[in-house]
Amino acid sequence: MRHIKYRAQIAPTSLRRFRRAMLNFYRTEGRDLPWRRTRDPYAILVSEILLHQTTVATVAPVYEAFMAQFPTVSALASAELDAVKAITDPLGYKIRGTWLWQIAQQVTATHRGRMPTTLAELMDLPGVGRYTAGAVMSFAYGRRAGVLDTNVIRVLGRFFRLPADGTADRLHQLWAVAEAVVPPRQVWQFNQGIMDFGALCCRARQPQCGRCPLARHCPAAAGRASLAAEGGPQDVWFWDAPDVRRRPGA
Ligand code: SF4
Numbered sequence: 001m002r003h004i005k006y007r008a009q010i011a012p013t014s015l016r017r018f019r020r021a022m023l024n025f026y027r028t029e030g031r032d033l034p035w036r037r038t039r040d041p042y043a044i045l046v047s048e049i050l051l052h053q054t055t056v057a058t059v060a061p062v063y064e065a066f067m068a069q070f071p072t073v074s075a076l077a078s079a080e081l082d083a084v085k086a087i088t089d090p091l092g093y094k095i096r097g098t099w100l101w102q103i104a105q106q107v108t109a110t111h112r113g114r115m116p117t118t119l120a121e122l123m124d125l126p127g128v129g130r131y132t133a134g135a136v137m138s139f140a141y142g143r144r145a146g147v148l149d150t151n152v153i154r155v156l157g158r159f160f161r162l163p164a165d166g167t168a169d170r171l172h173q174l175w176a177v178a179e180a181v182v183p184p185r186q187v188w189q190f191n192q193g194i195m196d197f198g199a200l201c202c203r204a205r206q207p208q209c210g211r212c213p214l215a216r217h218c219p220a221a222a223g224r225a226s227l228a229a230e231g232g233p234q235d236v237w238f239w240d241a242p243d244v245r246r247r248p249g250a
Pocket residue numbers: 155158159201202203207208209212213214215216218219220221222
């Protein structure tokens with residue numbers, strides 16, 4: 001999803017509450033993962049491509065092997081594609097090895113071997129969508145950018161009463177909220193926190209509402225059927241994002 005359709009505004013109290021909960025969660029329960037020990041945009045991009053449709057536990061050893069063999073984008077660009085795929089193909093979803101190799105070629109040819117630093121440039125790389133680009137922007141550069149993976153979709157959908165209904169419009173709304181909730185500071189911790197919160201507390205099955213810091217205010221908290229059934233998002237307003245590609249006066 002490349003086009004930004006909406007912006008969102010969230011009521012200040014809900015926004016403060018949500019940000020505080022995610023930051024506290026990361027501080028107390030954040031996971032120590034190999035790709036969280038670096039701010040190298042190349043390494044973070046590698047981890048995000050490998051994590052497509054694959055669990056953290058499965059990816060971790062493959063990520064370590066990949067980075068040991070191809071520690072820099074220039075090392076990857078100089079490699080044979082077969083050598084790259086020998087590491088990545090056992091994960092399944094085999095296009096990923098090709099994407100990574102093509103990314104290295106493109107970064108070398110177009111960006112003189114330096115990783116792009118803007119969302120738009122990152123999204124021009126093979127296999128890089130808005131989520132992956134946002135992850136690199138926030139995890140490598142500490143820039144305010146939303147991340148919206150399956151876990152985050154669930155967390156935002158429950159707390160802000162925007163359950164994924166399979167429509168493109170709802171996905172645009174969720175992206176707008178994912179961007180709006182990111183605080184001006186501690187972007188890295190916040191985005192890691194929201195992903196960990198979705199994986200460990202606000203789980204798909206058996207969410208841990210009993211220990212959730214948001215439970216008193218969450219419409220989807222266990223046992224709160226009547227509130228959850230009310231329509232409309234909680235404390236969120238949307239408006240059309242200006243189309244930055246349109247020329248003034250056009
Ligand atoms: S109260 Fe339950 S459903 Fe709501 S955010 Fe917390 S864990 Fe998720």
